[in-house]
Amino acid sequence: MTPATAESVAEAPSAESLGVPESFADIARRLGDIPPNRIIWLPHVATEDDVLRSASCEPKRLTELVDGLLVEKAMGQREGFLAASLIAFLMAHVRTNRLGVVGAPDTILRLKPGQTRLPNVSFTAWANLPTADAHLQRVGPYAPDLAVEIISEGNTRAELARKRSEYFDAGTKRVWEIDPEARTVTVFTSVTDHTVFGTADVLDGGSVVPGFRLPLAQLFDDPQLNPRA
Structure with a gap:
């Protein structure tokens, strides 16, 4: 076993928090530099109902609700x-x-x-x-x-x-x-x-x-x- 201390990842202020419109790249960066194809676009602010709906319909998609967005869970x-x-x-x-x-x-x-x-x-x-x-x-x-x-x-x-x-x-x-x-x-x-x-x-x-x-x-x-x- 190897004890260690991880480096924390500094979070810069988001465009959203500054009242500036965000690009899709800004959003992906805010979510942790994730691949943009994991962000599911909805024409409204996502809710838990959307999470439940995506998990129950076909094709089933496991998603997390993060900052009002649906993010598909990375899993194979x-x-x-x-x-x-x-x-x-x-x-x-x-x-x-x-x-x-x-x-x-x-x-x-x-x-x-x-x-x-x-x-x-x-x-x-x-x-x-x-x-x-x-x-x-x-x-x-x-x-x-x-x-x-x-x-x-x-x-x-x-x-x-x-x-x-x-x-x-x-x-x-x-x-x-x-x-x-x-x-x-x-x-x-x-x-x-x-x-x-x-x-x-x-x-x-x-x-x-x-x-x-x-x-x-x-x-x-x-x-x-x-x-x-």
Whole structure:
């Protein structure tokens, strides 16, 4: 494991905040220098209803509500399989110990009014749910205790930094960023403070997911994450 401190990404004032009309390039930059094709244009300010509609119609599109815009989540087949593998390990521990709820990539969470995110995997302790049925609503009105982002080809460093900032501002206690190419998990305890874990290490849930321990070799060597033998 490698402890380190990430560089924060400075945010310049947006054209929107200065009252100046934005170009599509300005908007993409504000969202974290993301590819413009991930921004879904609507003739109105996007809402949670638009997020829900895009997830239920055909073709289904997983989108996040960011600054009044719909942003398609960067995710492919590989990221889906990795999320499924991690969920299987996490669910086995969480359910056995009755710790809380585990979310999949299509779990919509409201970090603040008008801002929703879809972590690839999430965990929230029972005690930290705002109401007894918060996890049964179409949009979860809470930030997760643990948010897991699996880095995809369409993600950018600036986008991931912005997401981390939003998660921690909303009350998230840990963020795991998984890099399938490097076969590493970076555990953030704040927006910048982090430790990098490799396949020789054991991923520990700490105080957020008590008792959870996962040898990363076991995760990354999962048959569904590798070429068929």
